[in-house]
Amino acid sequence: MVILKKCEEYQLDLIKSILKESLGELNFFNDVKEDSRVFIKLNLVGPFPKETGITTHPVILQAVIQLVKEKTNKIIVGDNPATRDMIYTLKKCNLYDVIQEENVELLEGTIFEKITNSNPKIYSTFEVSKQMVDTDVLINLPKLKTHTLAYMTTAQKNFFGLIYGLDKSSWHAKASSPLQFGEAINDLYGAFLEKFKDKQIYHICDGIIGLEGEGPTSGGNPIKANCLLISKDAVALDRVACEVASLDYSKLFINKIANDRKYGNGDINKITIIGNQLSDFDDVKFKAPKDSLSHIGLRLLQLKPIKNLLLEHPKFIKDKCIKCGECVKICPPHALSIKKKEFPNIKSLSCIRCWCCAEVCPQNAIDRTRRPLLGKIFLKTDKKKK
Numbered sequence: 292m293v294i295l296k297k298c299e300e301y302q303l304d305l306i307k308s309i310l311k312e313s314l315g316e317l318n319f320f321n322d323v324k325e326d327s328r329v330f331i332k333l334n335l336v337g338p339f340p341k342e343t344g345i346t347t348h349p350v351i352l353q354a355v356i357q358l359v360k361e362k363t364n365k366i367i368v369g370d371n372p373a374t375r376d377m378i379y380t381l382k383k384c385n386l387y388d389v390i391q392e393e394n395v396e397l398l399e400g401t402i403f404e405k406i407t408n409s410n411p412k413i414y415s416t417f418e419v420s421k422q423m424v425d426t427d428v429l430i431n432l433p434k435l436k437t438h439t440l441a442y443m444t445t446a447q448k449n450f451f452g453l454i455y456g457l458d459k460s461s462w463h464a465k466a467s468s469p470l471q472f473g474e475a476i477n478d479l480y481g482a483f484l485e486k487f488k489d490k491q492i493y494h495i496c497d498g499i500i501g502l503e504g505e506g507p508t509s510g511g512n513p514i515k516a517n518c519l520l521i522s523k524d525a526v527a528l529d530r531v532a533c534e535v536a537s538l539d540y541s542k543l544f545i546n547k548i549a550n551d552r553k554y555g556n557g558d559i560n561k562i563t564i565i566g567n568q569l570s571d572f573d574d575v576k577f578k579a580p581k582d583s584l585s586h587i588g589l590r591l592l593q594l595k596p597i598k599n600l601l602l603e604h605p606k607f608i609k610d611k612c613i614k615c616g617e618c619v620k621i622c623p624p625h626a627l628s629i630k631k632k633e634f635p636n637i638k639s640l641s642c643i644r645c646w647c648c649a650e651v652c653p654q655n656a657i658d659r660t661r662r663p664l665l666g667k668i669f670l671k672t673d674k675k676k677k
């Protein structure tokens with residue numbers, strides 16, 4: 292079941308009342324006991340202010356904390372941002388003041404625990420932040436966003452933040468094609484579901500202001516979708532979110548893999564939607580990331596030598612770049628380098644097109660080169676299927 296609610300503004304009382312009713316439908320106030328420990332998982336991908344639509348909005352966080360406090364005060368809040376420290380990122384995202392005001396505990400992300408997927412495709416064991424999984428209830432607070440590599444990211448991919456800081460980027464090197472990455476993300480998600488077998492997970496996705504185009508960070512553009520989605524099934528929530536945003540489900544490969552593995556319900560015809568209906572969001576039309584690929588294109592790109600002939604690679608916008616080197620630090624195959632006071636350099640043959648560099652760039656200074664002619668010919672033959 293997915294609860295879909297129209298909500299047009301970040302107004303604390305309004306959001307609290309919508310969430311109170313919706314969480315009540317999902318039995319939240321019985322599941323959470325006086326001594327329950329609750330972890331609130333933010334989307335804290337980087338230091339971006341609330342109006343950019345990139346990270347968890349402070350009003351959503353405050354509403355959730357206040358509702359949890361009706362049952363328990365054992366609350367921890369946090370995420371593992373890809374760069375810099377969490378306090379810096381929380382301040383930039385306008386979230387730090389809420390955490391101070393509500394007087395809740397902050398994640399100490401560097402204490403780890405191993406979680407295991409007993410039936411993996413690529414990876415079986417994951418070292419994740421202990422406080423995130425050593426809890427009775429987890430509340431996941433993703434944003435409704437497009438994603439250059441994953442097409443769209445909402446509830447399920449927000450669990451990538453279980454992995455600590457820069458360790459996330461090494462994943463892209465290990466699972467360097469998008470399809471492998473999709474399998475690996477699902478391996479992690481499966482391990483997480485096993486860990487939470489007897490515990491409760493809630494997902495609250497904020498699409499009041501979402502992100503379209505070259506997400507999930509500063510390459511995308513904020514767009515109003517005026518919705519909140521609430522569910523206990525991340526796969527079903529993501530499937531419904533794809534419809535709300537009018538995006539092409541054939542390209543949502545992480546969700547398709549999850550549905551095949553029965554980690555949740557990705558079949559739109561079998562998902563019960565309550566609250567508003569999809570037709571109430573007919574006017575919401577997110578721009579997809581440029582040249583996003585569907586399944587056949589993705590399979591072709593598993594062949595490493597072909598990638599360079601078919602795909603665009605990052606290029607730097609010199610007017611915007613401040614030579615901070617964040618992109619160089621995160622690049623998984625070390626395809627980027629930078630000398631003091633110079634712009635970054637790319638060895639395009641080493642680039643695996645993970646777009647981590649664009650994700651962490653604070654200046655939105657990383658664009659794409661044009662897709663090579665061969666790529667235009669081969670990858671464009673893969674038509675949209677719905």
Ligand code: SF4
Binds near residue numbers: 621624
């Ligand atoms: S240059 Fe950017 S897209 Fe290429 S591998 Fe490095 S981080 Fe990924």
Ligand code: SF4
Binds near residue numbers: 654
């Ligand atoms: S491209 Fe962005 S992340 Fe890289 S050095 Fe320039 S400003 Fe920093």
